[in-house]
Amino acid sequence: MExxxxxxxxEPFGGETINPALEVIEALSGxxxxxxxxxxxxxxxxxxxxxxxxxxxxxxxxxxxxSVVICIGQAGGRCHITPERVAxxxxxxxxxDNGGNAPVDVPVVTGGxxxxxxxxxxxxxxxxxxxxxxxxxVSNSAGTFVCNHLFYGLMHLLKTKYKRIxxxxxxxxxxxxxxxxxxxxxxxxxDMVHGLEICVRVAVEHALDVPLxxxxxx
Amino acid sequence: MExxxxxxxxEPFGGETINPALEVIEALSGxxxxxxxxxxxxxxxxxxxxxxxxxxxxxxxxxxxxSVVICIGQAGGRCHITPERVAxxxxxxxxxDNGGNAPVDVPVVTGGxxxxxxxxxxxxxxxxxxxxxxxxxVSNSAGTFVCNHLFYGLMHLLKTKYKRIxxxxxxxxxxxxxxxxxxxxxxxxxDMVHGLEICVRVAVEHALDVPLxxxxxx
Amino acid sequence: MExxxxxxxxEPFGGETINPALEVIEALSGxxxxxxxxxxxxxxxxxxxxxxxxxxxxxxxxxxxxSVVICIGQAGGRCHITPERVAxxxxxxxxxDNGGNAPVDVPVVTGGxxxxxxxxxxxxxxxxxxxxxxxxxVSNSAGTFVCNHLFYGLMHLLKTKYKRIxxxxxxxxxxxxxxxxxxxxxxxxxDMVHGLEICVRVAVEHALDVPLxxxxxx
Amino acid sequence: MExxxxxxxxEPFGGETINPALEVIEALSGxxxxxxxxxxxxxxxxxxxxxxxxxxxxxxxxxxxxSVVICIGQAGGRCHITPERVAxxxxxxxxxDNGGNAPVDVPVVTGGxxxxxxxxxxxxxxxxxxxxxxxxxVSNSAGTFVCNHLFYGLMHLLKTKYKRIxxxxxxxxxxxxxxxxxxxxxxxxxDMVHGLEICVRVAVEHALDVPLxxxxxx
Numbered sequence: 001m002e003x004x005x006x007x008x009x010x011e012p013f014g015g016e017t018i019n020p021a022l023e024v025i026e027a028l029s030g031x032x033x034x035x036x037x038x039x040x041x042x043x044x045x046x047x048x049x050x051x052x053x054x055x056x057x058x059x060x061x062x063x064x065x066x067s068v069v070i071c072i073g074q075a076g077g078r079c080h081i082t083p084e085r086v087a088x089x090x091x092x093x094x095x096x097d098n099g100g101n102a103p104v105d106v107p108v109v110t111g112g113x114x115x116x117x118x119x120x121x122x123x124x125x126x127x128x129x130x131x132x133x134x135x136x137x138v139s140n141s142a143g144t145f146v147c148n149h150l151f152y153g154l155m156h157l158l159k160t161k162y163k164r165i166x167x168x169x170x171x172x173x174x175x176x177x178x179x180x181x182x183x184x185x186x187x188x189x190x191d192m193v194h195g196l197e198i199c200v201r202v203a204v205e206h207a208l209d210v211p212l213x214x215x216x217x218x
Numbered sequence: 219m220e221x222x223x224x225x226x227x228x229e230p231f232g233g234e235t236i237n238p239a240l241e242v243i244e245a246l247s248g249x250x251x252x253x254x255x256x257x258x259x260x261x262x263x264x265x266x267x268x269x270x271x272x273x274x275x276x277x278x279x280x281x282x283x284x285s286v287v288i289c290i291g292q293a294g295g296r297c298h299i300t301p302e303r304v305a306x307x308x309x310x311x312x313x314x315d316n317g318g319n320a321p322v323d324v325p326v327v328t329g330g331x332x333x334x335x336x337x338x339x340x341x342x343x344x345x346x347x348x349x350x351x352x353x354x355x356v357s358n359s360a361g362t363f364v365c366n367h368l369f370y371g372l373m374h375l376l377k378t379k380y381k382r383i384x385x386x387x388x389x390x391x392x393x394x395x396x397x398x399x400x401x402x403x404x405x406x407x408x409d410m411v412h413g414l415e416i417c418v419r420v421a422v423e424h425a426l427d428v429p430l431x432x433x434x435x436x
Numbered sequence: 437m438e439x440x441x442x443x444x445x446x447e448p449f450g451g452e453t454i455n456p457a458l459e460v461i462e463a464l465s466g467x468x469x470x471x472x473x474x475x476x477x478x479x480x481x482x483x484x485x486x487x488x489x490x491x492x493x494x495x496x497x498x499x500x501x502x503s504v505v506i507c508i509g510q511a512g513g514r515c516h517i518t519p520e521r522v523a524x525x526x527x528x529x530x531x532x533d534n535g536g537n538a539p540v541d542v543p544v545v546t547g548g549x550x551x552x553x554x555x556x557x558x559x560x561x562x563x564x565x566x567x568x569x570x571x572x573x574v575s576n577s578a579g580t581f582v583c584n585h586l587f588y589g590l591m592h593l594l595k596t597k598y599k600r601i602x603x604x605x606x607x608x609x610x611x612x613x614x615x616x617x618x619x620x621x622x623x624x625x626x627d628m629v630h631g632l633e634i635c636v637r638v639a640v641e642h643a644l645d646v647p648l649x650x651x652x653x654x
Numbered sequence: 655m656e657x658x659x660x661x662x663x664x665e666p667f668g669g670e671t672i673n674p675a676l677e678v679i680e681a682l683s684g685x686x687x688x689x690x691x692x693x694x695x696x697x698x699x700x701x702x703x704x705x706x707x708x709x710x711x712x713x714x715x716x717x718x719x720x721s722v723v724i725c726i727g728q729a730g731g732r733c734h735i736t737p738e739r740v741a742x743x744x745x746x747x748x749x750x751d752n753g754g755n756a757p758v759d760v761p762v763v764t765g766g767x768x769x770x771x772x773x774x775x776x777x778x779x780x781x782x783x784x785x786x787x788x789x790x791x792v793s794n795s796a797g798t799f800v801c802n803h804l805f806y807g808l809m810h811l812l813k814t815k816y817k818r819i820x821x822x823x824x825x826x827x828x829x830x831x832x833x834x835x836x837x838x839x840x841x842x843x844x845d846m847v848h849g850l851e852i853c854v855r856v857a858v859e860h861a862l863d864v865p866l867x868x869x870x871x872x
Contacts, residue, residue: 135835
């Protein structure tokens with residue numbers, strides 16, 4: 001039986017002309033996982049627009065019927081690949097999204113819980129990436145823009161409607177080409193693809209996480 | 219009628235010999251607020267120990283019967299005073315607390331919700347501090363150590379047992395004396411005290427917040 | 437006999453409306469040093485303009501006849517007070533100065549040596565500031581804008597024309613009011629003034645430095 | 655006629671088990687440059703030891719008779735490939751070198767000038783790397799440890815003894831594998847090798863630099 005994994009990436013936003021998440025999903029699309037012949041990776045491009053992002057994600061989920069959903073977004077300025085721990089029920093936009101919307105302090109889902117935890121095995125994913133030489137850390141905030149919005153929307157769908165699907169969100173750094181003149185950290189596409197391939201494999205292999213410390217004092 | 223505000227600070231932890239939060243509460247203790255003769259500030263020292271921190275906080279709340287509780291903690295490495303937006307139901311310690319405990323991926327309150335939002339007017343607090351020349355920003359993560367633990371424990375008490383009390387958490391930077399040989403940001407005690415005095419005043423004056431943008435992309 | 441110290445500060449530049457160096461010299465102007473009744477601090481404002489900066493400095497030196505000259509400049513983004521070790525014979529402007537000039541790769545002084553070392557006791561100054569609780573570090577680059585230009589111009593004057601005067605340059609962080617909405621480090625004015633007062637005292641007391649390590653790998 | 659380029663890398667130091675500079679020179683060794691059949695790249699490993707580093711470099715220069723020498727060192731914490739502008743005549747070690755030496759405030763070459771400028775076309779090198787999508791910036795300080803020591807020693811040899819050879823120093827970031835658990839910037843080996851290949855090509859093609867702005871305010 002085929003195990004389907006849906007991996008999504010956002011359109012560029014905030015003045016950038018590329019989004020590393022799109023480059024990563026393009027590289028992952030249709031890729032076979034070593035030793036996992038039954039796993040097939042599907043990908044989808046998500047508009048960086050509040051509301052629409054979740055609608056497009058759900059349509060793709062309906063179409064593909066995945067077992068696992070991993071949404072990827074750009075975290076400009078971060079050094080590591082960072083699986084996100086928690087999605088919060090807040091939209092608070094510092095900059096407009098690609099549709100010109102900039103909601104402030106409105107819930108992603110009216111009446112939804114304050115937050116959802118990822119149900120990906122984020123500690124195992126970080127550990128496996130580190131063992132493969134890929135810089136990786138757990139993040140405790142996906143921000144309050146469209147990335148967190150999609151992450152919360154995904155988890156709400158998984159907890160209320162698609163209860164057999166597991167999912168979560170992974171932030172990735174800038175690509176080198178985005179920072180050639182800005183002294184900000186970046187990660188090579190091949191390392192990102194390698195890292196995300198590991199994330200997919202670990203997510204498929206492990207329904208449960210393990211308590212490896214990845215805490216932060218603040 | 220007297221309006222009582224309880225402001226708490228942690229003991230030093232993680233190898234530090236001082237905690238700026240203790241210095242701040244010492245300076246605030248008993249201080250009168252300009253134009254608010256009826257407001258009285260009480261302070262309490264909280265052990266940097268999982269579990270005990272919440273127990274001591276509740277005892278102080280019972281003793282003082284405050285209308286507002288503001289817990290303060292050190293956020294080493296941050297530049298700004300940062301009112302926290304959300305407490306999460308996770309203990310994940312990278313380093314041991316002052317009692318030698320280092321829980322990993324256990325809930326603060328078994329069966330509690332994934333997260334609580336602060337019910338302090340954090341946007342107004344940030345705005346008022348900025349207008350007074352104090353660097354301030356909303357933070358979307360209080361970490362996963364004793365600071366977040368106490369913040370979550372406080373909010374759980376407020377939502378389940380002390381429903382007339384409002385409260386939340388504010389992180390503050392290192393003091394200059396903590397970083398004389400480390401190139402990390404710091405804030406002068408007088409600026410921190412000024413900032414927290416503003417936080418207390420705004421928290422007393424405004425039960426509700428306003429939607430000022432303070433979002434982050436990640 | 438009176439020992440005169442000239443301390444200079446730059447006008448605001450680069451879109452800032454204040455320059456912490458001006459605030460510091462205003463506070464230091466005419467100030468007496470504890471236990472040093474014979475020391476008198478003179479101050480001067482320097483235009484943030486290539487060329488003019490050095491001309492104005494020399495006129496002030498002629499007028500005041502100081503024994504020691506300490507030029508102060510803003511180092512936006514630094515955490516510490518940083519006495520500079522070395523001035524280089526290069527103007528390379530990323531942004532225009534206050535006169536609209538943006539020289540690239542031209543020498544400060546044609547035919548001058550590649551660099552001058554400060555002849556202030558920078559290690560002692562850093563040590564004394566740290567002992568007083570003021571964050572301080574030696575810097576190995578004063579940049580390539582008007583700060584380095586003035587520093588080089590000063591050292592060239594001292595080595596070629598005013599051989600009895602000792603001098604150097606100290607960079608200081610942003611003031612808190614400059615970063616209320618930007619998450620960048622800052623230092624309180626009172627700490628800066630305290631730090632610079634220590635620098636003046638140490639510079640007057642010690643003609644020679646001591647080899648305290650303040651190295652950097654890069 | 656063969657044009658020989660000597661590219662050197664340091665041994666690991668400061669607790670690291672690898673040095674990206676060694677990985678880069680291993681990849682560059684013997685490599686042909688597209689369109690430059692006459693250029694041959696030689697490489698050498700340099701001990702991270704004050705004194706010895708320069709001795710070994712000179713022996714390699716004698717053996718190989720290069721036209722251009724480019725020394726490479728690790729700049730842990732930097733985001734970009736950074737050709738260095740200036741070497742200063744100071745050893746000031748914060749940590750011991752690999753021979754246990756930690757000189758403080760002693761000259762690299764007694765009686766040598768305060769500093770030497772690189773005579774590589776650093777602006778052209780940065781521009782060419784950026785055009786190829788490689789993050790690159792000019793640096794104004796090579797520190798005060800063995801990297802700056804070797805850079806100064808090289809320039810002193812070039813200006814006093816080997817006047818037909820041109821040379822300079824390039825700092826490179828950590829490799830990803832060095833920061834898997836530390837949130838510090840890194841660069842993929844293939845990007846570093848690509849960047850250094852560009853540096854070699856530009857250094858061979860251009861004896862003179864162009865005044866492209868690469869300035870810093872501090």
